[in-house]
Amino acid sequence: MNQAFFVGSARRAVLGALALVAAVAGCATSKDARGGDDVRTAPQEPWRAARPTPGPAPELKLPTFQKAELKNGMVVILVEDHALPTIHAAVVVKAGAVNDGKEAGLASLAYDVLDEGAGSLNAAGLANAFADIGSDVEASAGQESGAVEADFLKKYVDKGLELLALVVQKPTFATADFERVKKLHIDALKAKEGDPDSVSLQVMFAEVFGADHAYGRPYDGNASTVEKLKQAAAKKFWADFAGPKSAALVLAGDLTLDEAKILAEKHFGKWKGGGKTQKAPASPKAKTAVKIYVIDFAGAPQTQIRVARPLVAVGDPDEPALTVMNQILGGMFSSRLNLKLREEKQWTYGAFSTFEPRTGAGPFVLGADVQTPSTGDALKEIFDQLDTLKTGGVTEAELALGKQNFVKSIPGLFSLPPLQVDVATELFALGLPLDHYVGQLAAVNAVTVDAVNKAAQRAIVKEDFVVVLVGDRTAIESGLKDKNLGELMFLNKDGTPTK
Amino acid sequence: MVTASSGRVGSLVSPPERVVVIGQGLVAAVFVCLLGWGGEARAAGEPTPAGAVVASPPPSSVPVLGFEKYTLDNGLEVILHQDHRQPYTTVNVWYHVGAYEEEAGKTGFAHLFEHLMFQGSAHVEGDKHFKLLEEAGGAPINGSTDFDRTNYYETLPRNELELGLWLEADRMGWLMESMTQAKLDEQRGVVKNERRQSTEAVPYGIAEEKLWQAVFPKTHPYYGSIIGSLQDLDAASLKDVGAFYDRYYAPSNATLCLVGDFDPAAAKALIEKYFKTLPKWPKPTKRNLTPPTLAAEVRIDHEETVGTVPLVELLWLTPGLGKPGDKELDVLAAVLGDGIASKLQEALLVQTEQAQEVSVSQNSMANVSAFIIRVVVRPGIVPDDVVNTIQSQLDYLNDVPVQPEEVARAVAQIETHQVFGLEMGFVRADVLQHHNQFDGDPGALQKELEAYRAITADGVMAALKTHLPKERRAILIARPKAATSSSTSAPAKENK
Numbered sequence: 002m003n004q005a006f007f008v009g010s011a012r013r014a015v016l017g018a019l020a021l022v023a024a025v026a027g028c029a030t031s032k033d034a035r036g037g038d039d040v041r042t043a044p045q046e047p048w049r050a051a052r053p054t055p056g057p058a059p060e061l062k063l064p065t066f067q068k069a070e071l072k073n074g075m076v077v078i079l080v081e082d083h084a085l086p087t088i089h090a091a092v093v094v095k096a097g098a099v100n101d102g103k104e105a106g107l108a109s110l111a112y113d114v115l116d117e118g119a120g121s122l123n124a125a126g127l128a129n130a131f132a133d134i135g136s137d138v139e140a141s142a143g144q145e146s147g148a149v150e151a152d153f154l155k156k157y158v159d160k161g162l163e164l165l166a167l168v169v170q171k172p173t174f175a176t177a178d179f180e181r182v183k184k185l186h187i188d189a190l191k192a193k194e195g196d197p198d199s200v201s202l203q204v205m206f207a208e209v210f211g212a213d214h215a216y217g218r219p220y221d222g223n224a225s226t227v228e229k230l231k232q233a234a235a236k237k238f239w240a241d242f243a244g245p246k247s248a249a250l251v252l253a254g255d256l257t258l259d260e261a262k263i264l265a266e267k268h269f270g271k272w273k274g275g276g277k278t279q280k281a282p283a284s285p286k287a288k289t290a291v292k293i294y295v296i297d298f299a300g301a302p303q304t305q306i307r308v309a310r311p312l313v314a315v316g317d318p319d320e321p322a323l324t325v326m327n328q329i330l331g332g333m334f335s336s337r338l339n340l341k342l343r344e345e346k347q348w349t350y351g352a353f354s355t356f357e358p359r360t361g362a363g364p365f366v367l368g369a370d371v372q373t374p375s376t377g378d379a380l381k382e383i384f385d386q387l388d389t390l391k392t393g394g395v396t397e398a399e400l401a402l403g404k405q406n407f408v409k410s411i412p413g414l415f416s417l418p419p420l421q422v423d424v425a426t427e428l429f430a431l432g433l434p435l436d437h438y439v440g441q442l443a444a445v446n447a448v449t450v451d452a453v454n455k456a457a458q459r460a461i462v463k464e465d466f467v468v469v470l471v472g473d474r475t476a477i478e479s480g481l482k483d484k485n486l487g488e489l490m491f492l493n494k495d496g497t498p499t500k
Numbered sequence: 501m502v503t504a505s506s507g508r509v510g511s512l513v514s515p516p517e518r519v520v521v522i523g524q525g526l527v528a529a530v531f532v533c534l535l536g537w538g539g540e541a542r543a544a545g546e547p548t549p550a551g552a553v554v555a556s557p558p559p560s561s562v563p564v565l566g567f568e569k570y571t572l573d574n575g576l577e578v579i580l581h582q583d584h585r586q587p588y589t590t591v592n593v594w595y596h597v598g599a600y601e602e603e604a605g606k607t608g609f610a611h612l613f614e615h616l617m618f619q620g621s622a623h624v625e626g627d628k629h630f631k632l633l634e635e636a637g638g639a640p641i642n643g644s645t646d647f648d649r650t651n652y653y654e655t656l657p658r659n660e661l662e663l664g665l666w667l668e669a670d671r672m673g674w675l676m677e678s679m680t681q682a683k684l685d686e687q688r689g690v691v692k693n694e695r696r697q698s699t700e701a702v703p704y705g706i707a708e709e710k711l712w713q714a715v716f717p718k719t720h721p722y723y724g725s726i727i728g729s730l731q732d733l734d735a736a737s738l739k740d741v742g743a744f745y746d747r748y749y750a751p752s753n754a755t756l757c758l759v760g761d762f763d764p765a766a767a768k769a770l771i772e773k774y775f776k777t778l779p780k781w782p783k784p785t786k787r788n789l790t791p792p793t794l795a796a797e798v799r800i801d802h803e804e805t806v807g808t809v810p811l812v813e814l815l816w817l818t819p820g821l822g823k824p825g826d827k828e829l830d831v832l833a834a835v836l837g838d839g840i841a842s843k844l845q846e847a848l849l850v851q852t853e854q855a856q857e858v859s860v861s862q863n864s865m866a867n868v869s870a871f872i873i874r875v876v877v878r879p880g881i882v883p884d885d886v887v888n889t890i891q892s893q894l895d896y897l898n899d900v901p902v903q904p905e906e907v908a909r910a911v912a913q914i915e916t917h918q919v920f921g922l923e924m925g926f927v928r929a930d931v932l933q934h935h936n937q938f939d940g941d942p943g944a945l946q947k948e949l950e951a952y953r954a955i956t957a958d959g960v961m962a963a964l965k966t967h968l969p970k971e972r973r974a975i976l977i978a979r980p981k982a983a984t985s986s987s988t989s990a991p992a993k994e995n996k
Contacts, residue, residue: 040742041746041750087923133909136916154561154919
């Protein structure tokens with residue numbers, strides 16, 4: 002069976018094409034390049050030179066999340082949409098990689114084993130039960146939460162929710178299935194060792210938060226930690242943390258709230274237990290000097306630069322101002338970092354910044370993948386841009402553009418039922434109100450230049466930044482030493498220290 | 501998979517689509533099929549009783565698609581489908597040209613056009629096409645090339661529909677006016693980079709290309725995948741490019757489809773404004789090529805430099821899109837490879853633990869299709885043992901044939917894909933276009949499901965026996981360079 006997977010790759014192709022061609026001047030000529038007589042010539046119509054004038058922009062509509070609560074405390078969230086007889090369903094549980102404790106990779110593995118049998122059904126039986134209604138089930142863990150998801154047609158909603166409920170309430174965690182899936186995890190983790198992207202992330206989070214911090218561990222563990230995981234631990238993880246008080250049933254599609262409540266009560270109303278909560282991870286101690294970690298990938302054609310520190314937790318009153326500041330710094334195409342590093346210097350295809358509020362203070366990361374010879378200059382330029390923003394502030398024009406860009410990005414989050422499920426899932430997992438984005442839009446629109454400048458003081462604390470460079474050490478080392486931007490630490494391809 | 505920029509999705513069991521729609525009186529339509537829902541879809545409020553086993557399948561949930569189709573004097577087909585849920589409209593153009601139209605020595609042109617079409621036309625300078633769409637809030641903005649068609653589309657806020665029509669008309673009529681040698685050279689360079697990224701730098705990209713080229717004769721247009729030969733692209737002159745454009749990118753070889761939130765009368769007026777004066781040009785006829793077959797087993801052994809574990813792939817050339825056997829093989833692909841309880845996933849992931857990933861697909865293309873079993877092998881497993889496991893599962897079906905409930909399961913999945921696929925407007929446009937080009941009826945989605953529902957277990961077994969014989973399979977084994985010695989010497993401990 003073929004699904005329409007071509008969309009993404011084709012788009013990348015187009016974007017890639019545009020990037021590489023950005024330098025070509027528009028060189029339209031009036032001469033037709035074909036020559037010859039038998040050519041299809043369109044008429045001369047000079048009026049076509051004008052871009053059509055758009056009408057008034059349509060109003061932005063955000064969908065409404067409806068909410069109900071079952072007697073056992075489980076939350077039900079619904080986005081009603083009767084256009085098609087489809088249902089997207091997810092059970093989100095507030096337990097993810099942060100609940101791993103010392104067993105890095107436990108949540109990731111536990112969720113993955115969840116759909117390998119439940120109640121009286123073994124792995125094949127469960128898969129067939131979903132397949133009989135044209136559906137399948139997928140469970141996966143994230144940083145702060147995890148979800149078990151299935152899509153089915155409206156005519157199968159009762160059976161679909163019955164099966165979903167079975168998976169979260171009576172997972173088997175059979176030893177054979179656990180060991181089989183564990184082997185696949187270990188294979189996959191081994192394959193990632195030596196992959197520049199994953200080594201870079203691992204080193205960055207470990208240095209920013211500390212190797213034992215909930216946000217400092219790789220969320221899916223590594224081969225040696227997963228090797229030690231026991232089936233009993235996965236079972237206990239689920240029994241401790243999953244339960245009606247820490248979970249929500251998120252639905253999008255062809256249901257009314259009344260239908261959703263009746264179905265939820267029928268299938269999830271008897272769920273008991275679990276619900277153990279995890280405190281939000283504490284903020285790590287602030288650092289006092291910039292450290293630059295150079296991970297050596299000999300022969301790499303470009304250097305991955307990442308500059309990071311912890312910033313804010315969800316619900317922080319500065320989030321709207323930080324959002325606008327981040328847009329201006331590196332959150333949009335016309336951001337300062339991108340205009341400087343990509344457009345002016347042409348060192349990179351793109352520079353960015355981003356921050357992610359979590360239940361505890363989450364990461365603020367900026368960077369770019371730059372041509373090897375420009376590594377030192379690019380890092381210096383990034384620090385200069387941070388200094389300039391902190392000392393010089395932003396302009397009214399930048400403020401307006403930053404706000405506008407953020408506001409424009411919001412409708413895309415809600416454009417389709419599966420995305421609506423993702424948004425609701427995330428809001429629940431982070432303990433945010435369901436109208437969070439409505440509030441954010443208003444708050445961002447109210448942000449002033451002064452507020453952005455204050456946010457920059459808070460976000461840009463130079464000595465607290467960790468720098469991670471992944472590239473060819475011999476080609477970049479001397480350039481870095483010349484710039485004298487911080488203490489250089491050298492690491493092998495696998496992330497282990499070297500001289 | 502052997503793919504060029506866009507992946508070769510020929511048949512799409514269900515490029516989705518959906519409905520909603522329209523409702524007002526439609527005038528002036530050559531072909532009007534009325535909207536609304538299948539009766540059952542609306543009545544689906546009642547949950548089925550818990551635990552009920554699906555004995556006979558419930559009524560189809562595939563909605564009736566409402567659309568209007570008409571043709572301009574210059575041959576441009578227009579399909580309009582309204583969906584007012586969100587204030588957006590997708591403008592989608594299919595050119596009925598793909599790699600299939602390319603001649604030996606001139607491969608890669610259809611895909612090259614996917615690039616050139618974004619580089620400006622007489623009234624739209626340089627890279628403005630993309631920039632204007634982006635500024636207008638267009639997303640997604642895209643194009644893709646397949647063996648049998650090429651598509652271009654943009655989803656825009658309702659008030660920018662005219663921008664999309666203006667841009668599409670300009671590149672349909674005035675592309676060559678702004679074409680230059682420099683642009684052509686530039687895009688050839690981009691395509692080479694794309695080949696590096698999508699084929700050479702991707703795990704098993706080169707290996708899968710080798711397999712593909714081993715099953716198609718050099719003279720067959722599918723041989724070059726979609727991206728074509730770099731030598732052919734280097735040899736292409738502006739004149740060649742112009743001739744290809746004149747022939748295949750004329751209104752008579754294109755279909756414009758709008759899906760979304762628009763007023764039909766206003767949209768028709770705009771379509772007339774922008775497309776009516778494009779000159780009429782003869783519609784090219786499709787070549788009638790005999791589908792190739794494999795006379796004997798083909799085997800490719802490849803030393804893999806990107807992937808870190810072995811890959812095993814089995815391929816058969818099978819009936820083209822919509823030909824007898826094509827749909828049965830879609831069902832068989834699901835029975836063999838969809839879900840942990842499917843035959844090959846169970847054998848390779850659970851019983852022998854030889855594999856990391858298993859996928860099976862009937863890749864439907866108009867002239868001939870490719871049935872592919874693809875297995876990413878676990879470290880330390882001998883790839884030939886995987887081939888044996890696969891073949892023994894296929895052979896075992898002679899003793900214990902495919903069961904009706906397995907067919908029902910596969911068809912239930914197809915129905916799900918069809919209906920869910922209708923959620924996104926820009927995909928729905930492709931569904932209408934797909935059925936328009938291949939079935940001559942944009943609204944053929946329901947008929948398609950009925951055809952799947954009519955498939956029997958015997959029919960699936962007959963397709964297996966006829967189209968997937970052991971002696972006409974092609975085998976690819978890609979072994980990572982470093983692991984070559986260890987994986988061939990290590991005993992396959994769990995192999996039974």
